Amino acid sequence: QVQLVESGGGLVQAGGSLRLSCAASGRTFSTLGMGWFRQVPGKEREFVAGISWSGANIDYADSVKGRFTISRDNAKNTVHLQMNSLKPEDTAVYYCAADDLRPMIISRLSRHYDYWGQGTQVTVSS
Secondary structure (H helix, E strand, O other): OOEEEEEOOEEEEOOOOEEEEEEEEOOOHHHOEEEEEEEOOOOOOEEEEEEOOOOOOEEEOOOOOOOEEEEEEOOOOEEEEEEOOOOHHHOEEEEEEEEOOOOOOOOOOHHHOOEEOOOEEEEEEO
16 A cells, blocks of 8 residues: 655745645555646546656656656655646646556556545646
């Protein structure tokens, strides 16, 4: 079992920045592929960014490429999402997720992720 706890969400004006963090416990963190997803009411959860176990492979959704940066610290069992130049359309609940079957390959499919955090709200005002 893996427990994931997100933090760092909040309210920010358009153009601002936020840094989300996800703390993992319960398994060897360096064996997990990690991802960030987001969801707004009435819509499916969508992929935002993913990072392989070593950090060598990274993927971003087109909508956030160039604005968001995912990183991980295996020594501290954490993964981060630095979000810059935020837009109102980035408003969502953001979830951290762990994939223990594909540590080197980043999947954009939520069904490939086995463990999820509780989510943290990000609200961007115009």
